[in-house]
Amino acid sequence: MRIDEQLQALNITLPPVATPAAAYVPFVQTGKLVFLSGHIAKRDGQVWTGQLGKTMTTEEGKAAARAVAIDLLGTLQAAVGDLNRITRIVKVMSLVNSSPDFTEHHLVTNGASELISAVFGELGAHARSAFGVAQLPMGACVEIELIAEVA
Numbered sequence: 001m002r003i004d005e006q007l008q009a010l011n012i013t014l015p016p017v018a019t020p021a022a023a024y025v026p027f028v029q030t031g032k033l034v035f036l037s038g039h040i041a042k043r044d045g046q047v048w049t050g051q052l053g054k055t056m057t058t059e060e061g062k063a064a065a066r067a068v069a070i071d072l073l074g075t076l077q078a079a080v081g082d083l084n085r086i087t088r089i090v091k092v093m094s095l096v097n098s099s100p101d102f103t104e105h106h107l108v109t110n111g112a113s114e115l116i117s118a119v120f121g122e123l124g125a126h127a128r129s130a131f132g133v134a135q136l137p138m139g140a141c142v143e144i145e146l147i148a149e150v151a
Helices: 003-009 058-080 105-124
Strands: 027-030 033-040 086-097 127-133 142-150
Touching (some): 003 105, 033 058, 033 086, 058 086, 058 105, 086 105, 105 127
Antiparallel strands (some): 033 142
């Protein structure tokens, strides 16, 4: 199944690339690799704020990570023109705004990983890191960056 058909089957409409909030670009391609800058969680067009283990549950964090993945795919589409050109999702790195005793960063990040796998199938199987951090820009609950390979 083509990626656009898979997105439609999942009832996902990709957003346009967001304007960077600081001095960076949303993506850089070098050779066959496309590096996407970190994207923060948004809900209803606003920064999705919160701290896992304090003001948010793991399930809420997982939903936020899924929302970030949708934004990342919108940026990836803008970077390569057609998501069917992606030959591999290489790496996902997730930063989770969490309390010191929160230990389910990996489960929060599954929200993004599971969506990417649902969209790309085997090509979406990726290496991954998930970190807990004391704070993220604008109080966001999750920030994720992605590396993909393009044909």
